[in-house]
């Protein structure tokens with residue numbers, strides 16, 4: 001058992017910046033938890049507090065049932081993969097991976113066995129004698145992972161480990177990290193601001209904003225039932241359409257059922273379709289202003305009724321639409337999200 | 349598009365380089381050439397006749413045990429100064445790197461000694477350690493230790509080592525601090541997570557990563573001790589007592605000026621020149637390769 005439990009954790013940096021404002025989270029043993037959020041929302045700060053690289057200003061952090069607030073990083077039995085990899089530049093790949101074990105006085109033959117095993121898993125065997133300088137970005141990334149897994153820690157911490165790689169390698173490494181974590185069953189906390197990475201990796205997805213948790217849960221739960229306007233706009237690409245609808249309604253927008261009072265209506269581009277299919281409750285009329293074809297699907301950008309709020313509609317395959325065209329799109333009641341414009345919270 | 353100014357003709361580049369070339373020529377190559385020429389000559393005691401003697405000056409120089417003694421003195425002096433000024437500067441730099449909050453004041457204080465002229469540094473230390481009146485000497489005596497750099501060679505050596513070290517720490521400190529700040533913080537953090545104690549982190553990560561800086565400073569410091577400490581020695585001990593603090597560069601001066609042996613003194617300065625050229629060559633060769641990781 002090695003779960004991580006955060007209880008009302010706060011961080012105030014010297015100088016008064018409150019980077020984390022009371023975060024409570026429970027990460028079960030073996031779970032892959034992903035923290036996402038916009039830049040500066042406190043993701044790294046939270047991760048570094050779990051690692052012990054930043055002091056905790058308030059609340060408690062417990063690993064494996066033991067409060068670690070006052071415990072040194074070395075004694076927390078965690079491993080961290082940094083964005084810039086933080087490999088030791090003067091040591092060979094082998095020594096980079098062996099360093100942590102040597103510091104802990106592991107017997108020599110066991111070090112050798114573990115390093116070779118990790119090198120085999122991560123396919124870095126041919127480079128064991130090289131210095132990090134002589135490796136490509138992807139290979140360095142693997143060595144950084146290797147350095148984390150040889151120690152068999154209780155928790156893996158990742159701070160945007162893939163953001164320095166090109167798009168293709170990023171997808172490949174993302175799949176490998178997922179497989180590796182599944183195989184090792186090590187509790188992991190992973191920070192990213194790439195929401196695709198977040199959706200695909202997470203068992204538990206935590207959306208953070210301004211130092212607080214907006215919503216935590218299974219990725220698809222967040223996609224299907226975002227609890228706040230922020231989460232609704234953050235999860236999904238292209239983002240959910242969010243339209244403020246006053247009590248009196250909007251020209252070009254027909255809503256059969258809706259909560260009373262002014263609301264923010266949310267509808268994902270992929271849930272708007274041109275042919276009515278059954279009991280649609282929403283119909284919008286849009287004047288197309290731009291067409292974006294990405295191959296498998298096409299995104300239509302346009303303003304409601306020609307001059308209202310901007311909306312995005314996804315149509316499958318190739319589209320024949322042209323800018324200036326007037327279209328009608330519908331959506332079913334089950335796909336609509338309503339939010340309170342004052343509190344930003346979901347109305348069910 | 350990159351904009352480029354193109355000069356036609358060769359005159360302008362030469363004119364622009366001329367002042368620097370002239371300065372180098374007049375103040376460096378000319379005296380160096382003179383020294384080499386002089387080292388092949390012998391003057392009689394009254395300066396009336398001069399004779400060209402090829403390498404006789406060098407033969408005499410290397411035949412005398414005295415010159416080797418001076419070499420040994422210089423070696424001891426420079427190793428001590430290099431060792432202490434490098435290690436103390438590194439210690440200070442590590443502290444400044446940690447508490448970067450107060451660093452500005454701390455750094456300013458540390459840089460002051462570098463602005464003090466060598467001769468003044470010598471006099472300053474001489475005053476503090478002057479056997480009968482010096483403040484520090486009185487304290488040392490009060491502690492029951494018989495301190496007298498005017499009579500005891502080891503005490504004199506300690507005095508000039510302290511003065512020369514004190515003056516060089518600032519320079520080394522600045523380079524070490526810059527070197528420390530160039531080490532990514534995450535590398536140190538990774539080592540901390542990897543279970544290395546602060547001491548172990550220093551010796552296995554920080555120190556090796558600083559080695560290019562250390563090597564560069566080592567060479568610079570040796571050159572400094574060889575030449576720039578002349579003022580300190582002249583002001584503090586004049587090479588005494590009984591030549592106990594006479595370094596190679598001080599001997600050039602005392603043999604040439606007081607001893608009147610211009611040829612011998614020129615030969616010594618040529619030897620020194622060769623040493624510096626060798627040191628510089630080593631620096632260029634190895635800073636690029638061996639010490640890099």
Ligand SMILES: Nc1ncnc2c1ncn2[C@@H]1O[C@H](COP(=O)(O)OP(=O)(O)OP(=O)(O)O)[C@@H](O)[C@H]1O
Pocket residue numbers: 013014015017018019037038039040041042043044045046193
């Ligand atoms: N050492 C520090 N001292 C003072 N303020 C800091 C420090 N480190 C971070 N902050 C502030 O804390 C807030 C959160 O920073 P943090 O690095 O945790 O953000 P992040 O979510 O990781 O962002 P990014 O996605 O850009 O990495 C920011 O406003 C930042 O300016």
Ligand SMILES: [Mg+2]
Pocket residue numbers: 043044045
């Ligand atoms: Mg960050």
